[in-house]
Amino acid sequence: MATVSNVLNGKPSVSQGFITRVRAAVDELGYVADSHASRLRSGKHSLAGVVVPDLSNPMFGAFVSTLERLARDDGFDLLVVSSANDPDQEAERLRSIRSWRPAGLIVIPCDGRLSARLPRGGNPPIVVADRIPDDGGFDLVAVDNAKSAAAIAAHLAGEGHRTCLVAGSMLAISNVRERWEGAAAAAGPMAIEMVESGLDRGVIRDRLRARLSAGTRPDALFTLDHLTTLVAYQLLAELGVSIPRDIAFASFDDTEWMHLVTPPITAVRQPVEEMARAAWTQFIRRLSGGDAVPRTLRLSCAIEIRGSSLRRTGLPDNAAA
Amino acid sequence: MATVSNVLNGKPSVSQGFITRVRAAVDELGYVADSHASRLRSGKHSLAGVVVPDLSNPMFGAFVSTLERLARDDGFDLLVVSSANDPDQEAERLRSIRSWRPAGLIVIPCDGRLSARLPRGGNPPIVVADRIPDDGGFDLVAVDNAKSAAAIAAHLAGEGHRTCLVAGSMLAISNVRERWEGAAAAAGPMAIEMVESGLDRGVIRDRLRARLSAGTRPDALFTLDHLTTLVAYQLLAELGVSIPRDIAFASFDDTEWMHLVTPPITAVRQPVEEMARAAWTQFIRRLSGGDAVPRTLRLSCAIEIRGSSLRRTGLPDNAAA
DNA sequence: GTGAAAGCGCTAACAA
DNA sequence: TTGTTAGCGCTTTCAC
Numbered sequence: 001m002a003t004v005s006n007v008l009n010g011k012p013s014v015s016q017g018f019i020t021r022v023r024a025a026v027d028e029l030g031y032v033a034d035s036h037a038s039r040l041r042s043g044k045h046s047l048a049g050v051v052v053p054d055l056s057n058p059m060f061g062a063f064v065s066t067l068e069r070l071a072r073d074d075g076f077d078l079l080v081v082s083s084a085n086d087p088d089q090e091a092e093r094l095r096s097i098r099s100w101r102p103a104g105l106i107v108i109p110c111d112g113r114l115s116a117r118l119p120r121g122g123n124p125p126i127v128v129a130d131r132i133p134d135d136g137g138f139d140l141v142a143v144d145n146a147k148s149a150a151a152i153a154a155h156l157a158g159e160g161h162r163t164c165l166v167a168g169s170m171l172a173i174s175n176v177r178e179r180w181e182g183a184a185a186a187a188g189p190m191a192i193e194m195v196e197s198g199l200d201r202g203v204i205r206d207r208l209r210a211r212l213s214a215g216t217r218p219d220a221l222f223t224l225d226h227l228t229t230l231v232a233y234q235l236l237a238e239l240g241v242s243i244p245r246d247i248a249f250a251s252f253d254d255t256e257w258m259h260l261v262t263p264p265i266t267a268v269r270q271p272v273e274e275m276a277r278a279a280w281t282q283f284i285r286r287l288s289g290g291d292a293v294p295r296t297l298r299l300s301c302a303i304e305i306r307g308s309s310l311r312r313t314g315l316p317d318n319a320a321a
Numbered sequence: 322m323a324t325v326s327n328v329l330n331g332k333p334s335v336s337q338g339f340i341t342r343v344r345a346a347v348d349e350l351g352y353v354a355d356s357h358a359s360r361l362r363s364g365k366h367s368l369a370g371v372v373v374p375d376l377s378n379p380m381f382g383a384f385v386s387t388l389e390r391l392a393r394d395d396g397f398d399l400l401v402v403s404s405a406n407d408p409d410q411e412a413e414r415l416r417s418i419r420s421w422r423p424a425g426l427i428v429i430p431c432d433g434r435l436s437a438r439l440p441r442g443g444n445p446p447i448v449v450a451d452r453i454p455d456d457g458g459f460d461l462v463a464v465d466n467a468k469s470a471a472a473i474a475a476h477l478a479g480e481g482h483r484t485c486l487v488a489g490s491m492l493a494i495s496n497v498r499e500r501w502e503g504a505a506a507a508a509g510p511m512a513i514e515m516v517e518s519g520l521d522r523g524v525i526r527d528r529l530r531a532r533l534s535a536g537t538r539p540d541a542l543f544t545l546d547h548l549t550t551l552v553a554y555q556l557l558a559e560l561g562v563s564i565p566r567d568i569a570f571a572s573f574d575d576t577e578w579m580h581l582v583t584p585p586i587t588a589v590r591q592p593v594e595e596m597a598r599a600a601w602t603q604f605i606r607r608l609s610g611g612d613a614v615p616r617t618l619r620l621s622c623a624i625e626i627r628g629s630s631l632r633r634t635g636l637p638d639n640a641a642a
Numbered sequence: 643g644t645g646a647a648a649g650c651g652c653t654a655a656c657a658a
Numbered sequence: 659t660t661g662t663t664a665g666c667g668c669t670t671t672c673a674c
Contacts (some may be wrong), residue, residue, distance in 0.1 A: 005653055013659060030442025035420040037651035038358035056391060061382035068376060077421070080401045082389050099356040100398070121351025123335050134663045217659060233581060257578025260554060324644060336643060358667035363652045377660055 003292050008033055039101065043113060043289055046076040048283065049102040049124075053085045053110045059272055060108065062113050063129070066276035067106065070092070074284060091117035100121070104287055106279050109133060110170045125286040129279045132133045132174040139286055139298040141278045145175045145252075146182030148268045148301040152250050155266070155303070157190040159311045160250055161219035164192045167232060168209060168224025168252075169199050169216035179224045179252055190213055193218070197228045204231045212239065220248035220309065226255060233265070249308040264305025271299050329354055334529055359562060360422065360455035367397040369604065370423040370445075372414055372555065373433045374406045378547060379576050380593055381429065385448070388427065388599035395605060397424070406431045406520050410439035419444070425608055427600050430454060432493045446607040450600045453495040460607055461617040462599045466496045466573075467503030469589045469622040473571050474504035476624070477586070478511040480632045482569055485513045488529060489518050489545025489573075500545045500573055514539070518549045525552045541569035541630065547576060554586070570629040584628025592620050 006014050020298040025031070039045035045263065046072055052060045064080060071078050079100055083090035092109050094117055097105070104125040107114065109201040112134035118126075128138040156164055166183055171194075178195050195211050197204040210222075212235070221236075222230040229251040236243060243249045243263060251258060254267035278297050285291055327335050328343040346352070360366035369392055373381045385401060392399050400421055404411035410487060411431050415438055418426070425446040428435065433455035439447075449459040477485055485505055489497040492515075501515050516532050518525040525548060533542075533556070542557075544550040550572040557564060564570045564584060575588035599618050606612055 001651095002653070002655095002662080004659095009653080015659060018659085028420075028441075030416075030440040032362075032416060032420040032440070034422060034651055036360045036422065037666090038420075038653075039357045040355075040361060040668085041651080041653045043666075055386035056379075056383045058377075058379050061379065062377045064401075065376035065403065068401065069405070072402070077400055077418070079398055080385075080389065080390070081393070081398070082386065082391070095351075097398070097427060098351075099359075100354040101355060101357065117554050119351040119353070120349075230577060230581075237581075255578075256551060257581055260558075260578055262552075298416065303509075322643080322667095323669075323671095330669080334643060339643080355667055358650090359669075361652085362667080362669040364650075470654095 005033075022210045041157050045076070045101075045103065047078050047100055047102045048078055049097045049100065049105040050078050050095070051083060051090065051105060051109075052080070053083050053090075053108055055080070055082050057077060058269070059226060059253060062272045063108070066273045067280055070277060070280040070305040074280075083110050086310065087111060087113065087117060090114075090116045091119075094123075095119040104283055104285055111170070111236060112174050114138070125283070127279050127283045127286065129275055130175060132175075134176075137294055139282045139291075139294050141275055141282060142175065142296075142298055143270050143275065143301050144298045145178035146185070148303060149179035149182035149222075149224070149252060150186035151303045152252070152266070152268060152309075153186040153190070153192065155189070156220045156222065156248060156250065156309060157186070157188045159220075159248065159309060161190055164190050164219040164220040164222060165211060165214070165218040166192060166194045166222045166224065167197045167204075167211075168194070169204075170196050174223050183222060190220075197223075197231075199227070201231055204228055205235060208232055208235055209239070212241070213235075216268065217241070220250070222250045223253075224252045226251075226253045229253060229258075229265075233261075243308050244310055248310070254302075254304055259304075259306065263310075266306045266309035267304050269304050270303040271301065274299055326354075343588065355598040362488050366422075366424065367395070368421055368423045369397050369399055370416070370418045370421065370426040371401045372404055372411065372426060372428040372430075373397050373401070374411075374429055376401070376403050380574060380591070382548060383593045384429070384597045387594045388601055391598060395601075397639060404431045408434065408438060411435075412440075416440040416567060416577050426606055427604055429463065432491070433495050435459070446604070448600050448604045450596055451496060453499075455495075458615055460603045460612075460615050460625075462596055462603060463496065463619055464591050464596065464622050465504070465619045466499035469624060470500035470503035470543075470545070470573060471507035472624045473573070473587070473589060473630075474507040474511070474513065475509070476626060477541045477543065477569060477571065477630060478507075478509045480541075480569065481628060482511055483535070484539040484541040485541040485543060486532065487498075487513060487515045487543045487545065487550050488518045488532075489515070490549060491517050492527075497545050501572075511541075518544075518552075520548070522552055523550055526556060529553055529556055530560070533557075533562070538562070538568065541571070543571045543573070545573045547572075547574045550574060550579075550586075554582075564629050565631055569631070575623075575625055580625075580627065585630075587627045587630035588624050588625050590623040592622065595620055 080095045084210040104126045108130045115135040129141045171177045197207050223232050241247050250266040252268045254269035258265040258267050402414045426449045429451045435454040436456040450462045492498045518528050544553050571587040573589045577588035579586040579588050
């Protein structure tokens with residue numbers, strides 16, 4: 001019995017004859033050792049917990065997809081849970097996932113207050129990705145939000161737009177905050193203004209419509225997250241506001257469709273795969289005890305300037321009333 | 322010790338005083354019972370395995386996302402693995418996931434030969450979704466591929482198109498096959514032809530380009546899966562083939578961007594959430610031993626007729642050379 | 643209503 | 659190199 005265990009775990013002290021016989025029996029029976037019993041006795045196993053805000057967001061889907069592949073290569077399985085962008089649910093998930101005693105967690109938190117939601121009583125190593133918690137102490141992988149947003153703002157200002165509306169879910173989410181701050185700092189002569197659009201489609205729609213219908217329409221609209229971009233783009237079409245003639249448009253977060261529409265949308269392309277890869281690498285490094293202090297990694301984004309944000313041809317100046 | 326267990330599992334035979342004290346201690350310590358030990362002793366736990374071909378496909382992302390929510394509501398955790406559309410990897414995943422002794426599996430198989438890839442030695446209940454295995458014996462939730470594809474083909478024929486190219490990954494995938502057969506059966510006077518485009522972006526591109534550049538260009542193009550749609554749409558733009566002037570375009574699988582482009586794309590909208598919901602319901606039903614024989618459920622799709630497939634205005638007839 | 647003891651399927655430690 | 663024994667953290671059983 002112990003010998004079977006030794007064969008399956010590749011221990012050296014087993015005779016060739018036994019190895020062969022055990023393998024044959026295992027194949028015939030389709031036997032796979034029980035991970036639970038195995039973990040219980042050895043204390044070790046290869047299970048990683050993944051907590052994301054929303055799996056239906058293509059960015060998080062791509063993140064988990066890449067993570068799954070890398071985890072598999074390292075023999076890990078993934079327990080995936082969604083916080084549904086809700087702090088309370090996130091807290092509950094972080095708590096209940098501990099019952100599996102995962103080797104560690106990879107978390108995209110729903111806002112900055114992650115520390116406050118960690119259950120007491122010894123958590124496994126945590127690598128935080130994409131969004132930066134208010135408190136330090138975590139390994140961290142994110143993109144250079146401020147710099148990339150600044151590049152977009154500078155581009156929009158450079159195209160001669162005078163006023164810019166920035167719309168993103170919530171400033172409580174670090175990357176939205178960093179993007180806004182980066183854009184605001186780089187706006188130069190362009191007047192720039194922020195609206196928190198929320199996390200719900202309907203709410204986003206209402207808030208954007210209210211702002212776009214009231215008073216002077218901004219020359220440019222810069223959306224800071226995928227859902228806001230989607231809703232804004234649809235809304236502009238419905239309102240008959242033409243891109244880029246009536247308004248310039250740019251997005252943080254580049255998804256498939258943005259270069260398929262006409263004109264294609266200027267966007268910040270986040271290196272999602274690279275982020276997942278970096279998170280996994282750091283996860284493994286942390287588990288093997290290599291690092292002493294938490295590591296922070298900031299990845300660069302590509303700025304994709306496309307037709308949606310280019311100067312309105314033939315119009316010398318702001319034509320909105 | 323046993324009493325603590327009884328409190329946590331809500332057993333009735335515990336005094337109120339004990340319940341209060343145990344809960345207080347649990348809260349203070351952040352204690353969560355070890356699922357592994359718990360499963361080992363009781364033989365029961367709430368873990369479901371999910372096997373999908375590719376998490377980065379938005380359709381599967383939405384599927385898993387919905388599943389995760391429903392699972393959570395029923396107290397289940399989800400072990401998610403991807404087969405990367407590769408039968409060998411699928412077989413390996415199906416095998417290794419058994420080490421967790423999941424209560425059951427929900428599988429979107431990568432092709433029809435699922436049975437052949439199941440490890441011997443007693444598998445847990447399996448609900449198959451989206452794609453139909455060649456062998457019966459599984460609970461099944463899928464959409465009415467043939468009927469929906471037929472509706473598209475009939476629509477294209479009705480618009481006066483004379484020739485139609487159908488492109489989908491592989492006929493070995495049941496839903497692609499059903500879609501092709503449904504379309505072929507409903508083409509009427511319209512000449513219809515199928516090309517298997519493959520699963521790899523580059524390959525899809527090459528095959529489509531070869532077909533679209535050679536000989537007579539078809540009047541209409543009907544793509545049967547998301548990746549083929551994406552690649553085809555980009556390719557048409559690059560080739561300068563205008564939709565719908567030069568070619569009518571329709572897609573099986575409706576994603577966000579298809580109604581954002583100009584003209585919006587005619588598509589079959591699959592009820593992904595409903596499919597996930599039905600799969601979960603069946604999963605729970607199967608676990609509770611309610612059903613004797615496997616159940617098959619076919620869900621209806623919505624046909625979204627949009628601008629991309631409408632008759633070319635002003636052109637009385639087939640203008641292609 | 644509570645506590646003591648056994649045992650789930652493994653692996654670690656050690657004896658043979 | 660192989661076999662035996664103990665025990666991981668729970669839940670079940672059963673005595674109290």
